[in-house]
Amino acid sequence: MDMSGGRPGSGLIGYGINMYKPYCASACHDSIPLKMHCEDGSDTMPMSDGEAPMPSAECISTSTPFLQSVAYCVDQKCPSSLTLDARNHWWTYNMIGRKLDQPKPNITYEQALQSIKFSPPTATLSSDGVLNSPVLVNDTEYVSNYHASLSFQGAEQAHSATSIALIFICILGPISYSLLQTYLKVPSQVSQKLNFDAWRSPQYRFKLPIIGKSTARLPTYGQMLAVALIWIVNIILSSVGYRSYQPNAWFSSARLEILTYVTNRTGVLSFVNIVLLIIYAGRNNPLLMATNWSRSTYILLHKHVAVIATITACLHSAIYLQIKLANGTLSVEQVLPYWIMGIVGTLAMTVLLPLSVKSIRNAMYEIFLIVHILFAILALIGCWYHIIFRFQHQWGYETWLYVAFAVWGAERAVRIGRLLMYSGWEKAIVVPLDEDYLKIIVPTAQQSPFEGGVIYAYFPTLSWRPWESHPFSVAGPALEWMTPAESKTVKENVASSPDLCEKGIIQLDKTQDGNLTREAEITQESPALKSDDTDLLATEHVEKYEKDWHISNAVSINRGITFFVRVRNGTTKRLAEKAKQPRAQNAKACTLPVLLEGAYDRGEIGSYSTHGIFATKLQTGLSLTKTTQFSKVVCIAGGVGITALMPMLHKAARAQDAHLPTVSLHWSSRSAALVDTISLMLKVSSKAVVNETERRGKVGLLSSHFVIGQRLEASEVLEEEIKGAKSDECQILILVCAPSDMAKVYQTRVAAYRRSGYALTYHEEQFTW
Numbered sequence: 027m028d029m030s031g032g033r034p035g036s037g038l039i040g041y042g043i044n045m046y047k048p049y050c051a052s053a054c055h056d057s058i059p060l061k062m063h064c065e066d067g068s069d070t071m072p073m074s075d076g077e078a079p080m081p082s083a084e085c086i087s088t089s090t091p092f093l094q095s096v097a098y099c100v101d102q103k104c105p106s107s108l109t110l111d112a113r114n115h116w117w118t119y120n121m122i123g124r125k126l127d128q129p130k131p132n133i134t135y136e137q138a139l140q141s142i143k144f145s146p147p148t149a150t151l152s153s154d155g156v157l158n159s160p161v162l163v164n165d166t167e168y169v170s171n172y173h174a175s176l177s178f179q180g181a182e183q184a185h186s187a188t189s190i191a192l193i194f195i196c197i198l199g200p201i202s203y204s205l206l207q208t209y210l211k212v213p214s215q216v217s218q219k220l221n222f223d224a225w226r227s228p229q230y231r232f233k234l235p236i237i238g239k240s241t242a243r244l245p246t247y248g249q250m251l252a253v254a255l256i257w258i259v260n261i262i263l264s265s266v267g268y269r270s271y272q273p274n275a276w277f278s279s280a281r282l283e284i285l286t287y288v289t290n291r292t293g294v295l296s297f298v299n300i301v302l303l304i305i306y307a308g309r310n311n312p313l314l315m316a317t318n319w320s321r322s323t324y325i326l327l328h329k330h331v332a333v334i335a336t337i338t339a340c341l342h343s344a345i346y347l348q349i350k351l352a353n354g355t356l357s358v359e360q361v362l363p364y365w366i367m368g369i370v371g372t373l374a375m376t377v378l379l380p381l382s383v384k385s386i387r388n389a390m391y392e393i394f395l396i397v398h399i400l401f402a403i404l405a406l407i408g409c410w411y412h413i414i415f416r417f418q419h420q421w422g423y424e425t426w427l428y429v430a431f432a433v434w435g436a437e438r439a440v441r442i443g444r445l446l447m448y449s450g451w452e453k454a455i456v457v458p459l460d461e462d463y464l465k466i467i468v469p470t471a472q473q474s475p476f477e478g479g480v481i482y483a484y485f486p487t488l489s490w491r492p493w494e495s496h497p498f499s500v501a502g503p504a505l506e507w508m509t510p511a512e513s514k515t516v517k518e519n520v521a522s523s524p525d526l527c528e529k530g531i532i533q534l535d536k537t538q539d540g541n542l543t544r545e546a547e548i549t550q551e552s553p554a555l556k557s558d559d560t561d562l563l564a565t566e567h568v569e570k571y572e573k574d575w576h577i578s579n580a581v582s583i584n585r586g587i588t589f590f591v592r593v594r595n596g597t598t599k600r601l602a603e604k605a606k607q608p609r610a611q612n613a614k615a616c617t618l619p620v621l622l623e624g625a626y627d628r629g630e631i632g633s634y635s636t637h638g639i640f641a642t643k644l645q646t647g648l649s650l651t652k653t654t655q656f657s658k659v660v661c662i663a664g665g666v667g668i669t670a671l672m673p674m675l676h677k678a679a680r681a682q683d684a685h686l687p688t689v690s691l692h693w694s695s696r697s698a699a700l701v702d703t704i705s706l707m708l709k710v711s712s713k714a715v716v717n718e719t720e721r722r723g724k725v726g727l728l729s730s731h732f733v734i735g736q737r738l739e740a741s742e743v744l745e746e747e748i749k750g751a752k753s754d755e756c757q758i759l760i761l762v763c764a765p766s767d768m769a770k771v772y773q774t775r776v777a778a779y780r781r782s783g784y785a786l787t788y789h790e791e792q793f794t795w
């Protein structure tokens with residue numbers, strides 16, 4: 027079995043790369059003993075340890091008896107359907123071996139046959155004989171060699187076929203599912219059953235012995251179905267298409283033969299799963315655009331495919347270890363570079379799994395990310411050299427790795443492209459709302475590419491890791507939503523820059539009738555913006571604030587973006603600390619460079635508009651329901667989760683169109699400052715104040731209900747909202763964007779209401795993957 031490096035092949039075995047076809051010719055070649063005298067000293071007489079010696083390629087190419095014997099065998103054993111061209115091709119390229127720079131036989135196939143036309147061989151070579159004249163093949167050996175090449179190449183072709191099948195199923199599966207959902211008109215009862223809403227899956231808590239307590243959510247039914255299918259497809263494809271051919275020159279038993287094929291299959295499937303896990307993990311995963319499945323669904327698939335890739339890699343290694351142990355060659359193999367690199371690859375993949383558990387990601391996300399990428403690179407390097415050291419580029423096993431590198435590279439390139447296309451070296455103004463929340467305004471950013479989506483913000487000067495980026499939901503435009511004092515800050519910090527003038531911000535500083543300039547408006551002081559103001563909720567202050575707001579808002583400027591940040595432990599904490607510094611020194615507001623990548627997930631929620639089938643993706647990824655088909659949308663938000671809903675809320679607040687569903691917002695927030703800011707943005711402030719901890723208001727199609735520092739009672743909220751929703755015409759969409767524990771309460775309640783016949787659709791948005 028020649029599996030060492032040879033001429034590079036392109037493609038996969040059976041798909042561009044041939045191993046041993048025509049099998050009859052390969053079997054002839056392998057069945058003629060290489061016992062010949064060689065002038066170059068690579069003598070071939072049996073060695074003392076009984077191992078068959080290997081003559082040099084030069085020696086074989088000039089050994090006329092050997093060439094004659096093989097040619098005669100090919101003539102006798104191969105079917106007449108094997109054309110002369112095919113015979114000649116095999117003779118030229120495979121007769122001597124598969125090396126790139128090997129000599130060609132010094133006589134052609136036809137010449138070899140011609141030379142023995144009148145004196146064909148009549149006997150096989152005796153066990154102690156030397157090839158001095160042409161010989162016949164030993165029939166038993168021929169059959170055994172024929173079986174070896176036939177079954178090995180057959181198995182390898184099956185590996186290629188299953189690997190192609192796996193990639194197609196796992197890519198086309200989600201696409202076909204989404205298309206079917208879009209274009210098949212499913213009756214509503216059936217679609218209710220088929221609608222794999224998240225509410226069906228209860229959240230559960232589990233305790234892991236080492237890692238400790240962790241909260242996890244079971245996937246939705248749709249996600250579970252997708253995950254189960256991926257596992258089933260992998261198990262089936264690892265198990266089918268094996269056939270043993272005995273007697274077999276390479277495998278002494280059918281068990282060993284099948285075991286070898288299984289381990290090779292798992293190796294190939296592991297590589298394909300690596301490709302899939304890279305595709306699924308990408309921010310720019312093309313499947314996100316081609317299907318209605320959400321990013322969290324693909325992240326879930328990424329995790330499962332990663333586990334499968336690791337298990338198959340471990341199986342590949344473990345079975346080979348067993349085989350080498352059994353045949354006593356382990357001591358020789360285990361020091362070979364290919365073996366060592368295989369161990370590196372497998373170990374790197376194995377270590378990645380426990381290092382990626384949720385508790386580690388939560389505790390130290392930034393370290394997790396760096397380690398994750400480094401180990402992923404190590405795993406790929408290990409896999410690559412495992413193949414190259416063992417086979418060079420002969421059998422195309424590295425093809426899937428090329429695909430993996432290409433997918434990864436392309437994804438990173440698209441990120442850079444998105445960064446360069448829509449964002450420059452922007453300036454972010456970081457406004458601390460209180461200890462826990464920051465408002466970040468990027469006044470120079472273009473608005474249209476980012477509106478209503480999630481951006482990845484890079485703050486290159488904030489830490490020693492300038493490549494680090496964090497996702498935030500774009501809450502809305504910047505200038506239009508700025509309070510007067512913030513306008514002032516912008517003006518002081520940014521507006522004087524020629525860059526901003528070039529971008530037209532200054533020209534836009536006029537109202538439509540030209541009477542009021544931003545110059546005038548920024549001279550007004552806003553009480554709500556004084557951070558030491560203890561009476562933010564006092565009605566007269568809110569009214570004053572709102573008055574200012576209206577003045578400010580008279581200017582319609584469609585530039586810049588705003589997002590809100592909940593301060594946590596890493597980058598967000600550094601941002602908060604940075605924002606505090608200038609204030610402490612009584613300096614201007616904190617500004618720092620920012621790069622914006624995105625926007626991602628635009629129109630997922632928070633948007634009335636739809637753009638074909640790709641626009642409204644509910645988290646289950648399995649429903650294409652547009653918000654307009656609901657009579658009402660009930661938004662439940664917790665803390666900074668409000669930001670993901672802002673585009674929808676903003677539109678609802680401005681909308682008068684009777685065809686659009688009404689929107690009810692229930693939001694609980696610990697931060698009064700955040701409530702103030704958001705209230706002003708939605709223009710629901712003055713009429714909203716019920717008491718110190720509660721506000722209610724109505725503007726446009728939006729009814730709002732905010733509670734500060736208190737819990738929203740899920741039963742009361744839902745009771746209030748879903749009255750009369752017990753018919754198909756009165757579908758209500760419940761959108762929840764809240765911390766996991768809070769979302770769980772709503773999920774369970776909605777599930778109960780649905781079971782008792784209410785026409786509710788539940789969608790949940792989490793700020794975590």
Ligand SMILES: Cc1cc2nc3c(=O)[nH]c(=O)nc-3n(C[C@H](O)[C@H](O)[C@H](O)COP(=O)(O)OP(=O)(O)OC[C@H]3O[C@@H](n4cnc5c(N)ncnc54)[C@H](O)[C@@H]3O)c2cc1C
Nearest residue numbers: 387388391496497498499591592594595596597598793794
């Ligand atoms: C789609 C999406 C939209 C989001 N929108 C907002 C928003 O509008 N406002 C807001 O305050 N937060 C938002 N978040 C959460 C925000 O990205 C994290 O809170 C932020 O990255 C925390 O940074 P940190 O370094 O301070 O976190 P750490 O204190 O180091 O970690 C806190 C938590 O954030 C998670 N996290 C940290 N970095 C990332 C990252 N790059 N990608 C995913 N998760 C991460 C960690 O798993 C951990 O659970 C959003 C998250 C997602 C996935």
